[in-house]
Amino acid sequence: MRTALYDKEAESGIVATLVHHPEFIMQSDHLKPNHFYNKENGCIYWAIQELYKKGIDKIDAFNIESMINTNQAVKRMTEKFNVKDMQEFIELSSTISRSSSSEYNMLVNKVMEFAFKRELHGLLSKLSGECYNDEIDLEQLNNKVYKSIGDITEKFLATNSVEIFGDKIGELWDEVLQRRTDNGMFGLPSKFPTINNYFTYETTELVLLKARMKMGKSCFMMNEAIHKLRMGIPTVYFDTEMADRLFLERMIANISGVELKKVKSGLYNEEESAKIEEAKSWIQGQPFVHIYNPQFTNEEIYAICNILKYKIGLQFVIFDYMKGNTLDSSALYNELGGRCDFLKNEVAGVLELAVLAACQLNRQNQVADSDKLERYASVSMSWRNKTSDEIIMDGEECGNYRLNISLNRLGEQMDDSEYIDFVFDGSKMRIDETEKQHATAIEPF
Template sequence: MTQRIPSKELIHRAGSERALLSICLNKPEELIVASSNGLLPDMFAVDGHKYIYMAMNYLYSKGEQLDPISILNVYTDDRAKQAIEELGGVDYIEALKTTPVANNTKLFVEHIIQASARREVYETALKVADEAIKAKDKDLSEYLMGVESKFRDITLEYQVSQEVVPIGEGVAERLKQRLLNPQEVIGLKTGWRKFDKLTQGLKAGELTIVGARSKTGKSVTLLNWSRKISVEDKVPALYIDTEMFTEEQQDRLLAMLSRVPEVEIKNGMFGRDTINGKARDKIARLQEASRMLKEAPFYHVYLPHFTPEKIVALARKYQVEYGIGLLVFDYIKLPSSGGYVGEKEYQALGYLTSTLKDIAGTLQIPVVSAVQLNRGAVKAEEIDESMIAGSDRILQLANRVCFLRWKTEEERALSAGNQRFKIAFQRGGASNLDEIDIDFKTEILLQEEVS
């Protein structure tokens, strides 16, 4: 087999490395400029240059002179000394110091960092190619996720800015833009006016969790919000569903949009005159609802055998291909595939929640999900975090945790609506707020905020 040429011989900016060292030997303070622009010793392609750079930084930190003898004497390690000697030792460092070079520290640093990034991409590509041959028995989603992760790590390493800026930089311009374009709600609007005002909408990077008992309507809440955001406001959204087929959710959305009962949509009775209206009117409303759904940038996938890796892969795919501005995951639970053997339930749920939070941050989109409350929430008028499985981790990661419950008979008599929705915990906003009255029209799956 042909021996591979080392990446440092194929990809380098040795000339820029020499130029940078020359500048720093004559102007030691430029070492600070190089460092503050993200240059690390391991980014040098020439080992001798790396060790000279490290020695110069060490001497400068001690307030000592950067002369050739002192640079060599920094090292007791034979490998470092040999790497410098192979370049010419003291004579080479003297030549660097006397070589006239334009003071373009930032430019040379950019050259060195860019070459280092290209080497990492090259080396990673070789590893991926080798793995492609060997990974014949690996799960496809897991394999592709691993490949993507390797290259994403390089992107994050080289693109995440660590530049220190004055705290007041850009503030005046940002305030001016906000003054010229005021918005009552800065995030995506759910259609629940009070909720949107209290939360400022669903914002990029945030994870919102809705907790409720079974058959209370937590999935309906997620779908109602999605309808408003994606079908009505045309924001591209991906809905990952662990329980309901696409056809079932289509019928639910048609009922919400047309206000024709879901049961009539399913059994075809919308084509007959019934107590719910004239056939002609119902058909017309359903045709309009169908048109809205067809034109909506709303993507649904039924994924009962989910894994965190599959969720991440789908989210990234649909953001790249369709620019999704919202991810809905319905809902946080242990997968039926049994992929968490050996883990405690709260650990598995915490890991899944962490995945959703990471997606929100990495893709800079709002993520919404739901969680089922335990039996302690049955008929409870006051719901708290102890009723959530894996509550500690979920509370730690989520930007917002909300609870949905049915009203008691007494509460229904005193105020409008049949449900109550509460923002229990909220990062960057008020928490434990008064409950919001919700009217859940079960026959058309529509939840509306009522005053």
């Protein structure tokens, strides 16, 4: 059983290699001096790093000692740990030096691994003490655990050595090929065919749906969720408004085609009853999770998604919807921007998931400080009902709702005057793209 969490040979091998190949340090900028268990090695590593930054690539005893002497804290540390004569170290370094960058990186990974284990061990010891704290409840402890572990994970695992882009071409192109399908589609397609001409729900990307209150944005996202489940795509739906029972009633109405008021009241016939039972049975067999909480924390969202990746193979995340907890407009803008940043970079980016989120438009049809949200979103869509004049102009067969793709970093973007036609049947919670789309007005010469 290991009693010390460090690898003496790996630490010595790193600094010995840098004496002969100081340029390798450019591949390990994520390795810090405090990651070394042996403080002597950490100080020498720091000195070589500083020398190389200054353009000095002659690593000898004189230069190392001179650099160490420029920093009193480092100098005291080397004296405390009894650093050997630098010339002797230089002479011995050639016997354990590595000659290739791949060998050097293996040593770096080993030192990082043990630094991570030491810090994790210390954190878990600290968190175990919180278990005896009567003033902290389950939710607080849970959030603290996931945030603390998440911080360490980000600190150690989110850093990568710098690679020449050309060295990654083969791997990246393989990824491009794997994403292709026989029908030319990539990513997760939308339920609505025309949307797929503009974008699909891709991993690491965030799609934002904007709408005024009570305009059916939740129904839009539920329709997308059911569509993904029909494709066999594991999905989670974070809901800040509807509890499980309300969501189930709407889901059953959508799938069965039985009106929502009948599902709620029980006033349906035998044929409709059979359709409802069939819908319930189908839902039970799906890799789907619906979670209601008016005040989700980022830590909860991340932890749930991370768990579901392993539990059900999660691929698609819906968050309904982004809202703030303050009346102060400036603080609200920052809060919404922070949540959008989190969904894009942490949930979509780090966990490699496709994310669809909604936010509410104000009376001016704007989203708080929209720049703070759309700076992170890959796609931004505006969803609303048509006016009476628009229905007459487009024709009733072109539906009662419209969608404009106002921002699209994944493909073609629409003009403000362009939109896709939809029919929204609120009685059955169904949204469908109309077969006939409105005619585009032709500008006169």
